[in-house]
Amino acid sequence: MRPALAPERFLIQRWPDGIVVFDRLLGDTHTMNTATAALFERLLAQPQQLPDVAVAQLAAEQGSSPALWADSLAQLGNSGLLPRH
């Protein structure tokens, strides 16, 4: 079963061009550009939110098309970093 997305599970280092994330549970390291980082941190702050809803919110806030977030969503999914629902 995929482990839950909880803030205490991760160490995060933030820089202007993105973030790096250490998964304490699995020992994995992830690097994310600013868009993926924004989505990841939104889901981390609101783990009950559906990923597609988070994408729609971010797209609305930033005036971009939700389709532009497809790569970010895919990266988080491939990395096992989407919340369980």
Place this chain on the structure above:
Amino acid sequence: MQRVGDLSLAALKDGLRAGRLGIQTGPIWWQVQSKLPDVARSLHALYAAHPCQFDPEFADYHVELRTPWNLRRWLRPQVQFYIDGEAPFEPLPRDQAPAMLEWGLNWSLAASAHQWLNIHAASLERNGQVVVLPAPPGSGKSTLCAALALRNWRLLSDELTLIDPDSMQAHALARPINLKNASIDVIRAFEPSAAWAPEVYDTTKGRVTHLRPPAQAVQRMQESGTPRWIVFPRYVAGAEPLLTPRSKVQTFTHFAENAFNYSILGELGFATVARLVEQCDCYDFSYSRLDDALEVFDWLLNPDD
């Protein structure tokens, strides 16, 4: 404290033969054993300024270089590196023994010195501040490292940079600098008075040798320094010097993929690399002439000049 250069070559050979000789490089004591005369000559030349001791009470590593006892001792003889009685890699041709010792010492640290974050990078200090030079083979890292070490920068290490996860200080090893092929000729021309080990031919890296570390680097090898810059050098024939800011995320990724013990250290490895990258200015640097490179590195110290 006695230094290797204080010993006669005969005394050094006797100590090595009996496995009684300890040599200190930075925070590490090595107890070395070998009956091979070229290994003794190489140590005498390259480690002249390093502290040494017969029968040290403690050594971090016990290493030995000897010829395997097989038929090849007559036909195309070989040499084998041992650490704590184990041979971690394949033997090499006998004439590569001195170089194999250096590579074996590197391997020993990379494989087990996990009290530090162990980065594949050169590092040099000036005014208490350290520049870290990570780079893949062929980038000109060691050539640039040698030039800086011969001109006002204090050599901490050519191959392995050791970062203390608590203090975030870079430790000095002050060991010889490994150069190969055209780089040897470049540095010979750059500093004709430099001291070298004999060249070895036909290695997997081509023609190789080691440059003796400057005496002041050895004398000050207990002094650590604060990492301040991370510079990825790249030799480009004919290029004008160009220093460009580098992404911190990319820099982090490089270390996460190339530090010898990033995964072993786990969370501590992540935190240490993150702090290292955070506290340093990160650059890519392309160059073709060493004098230009030296000027750029001097500028790092005083960017407002």
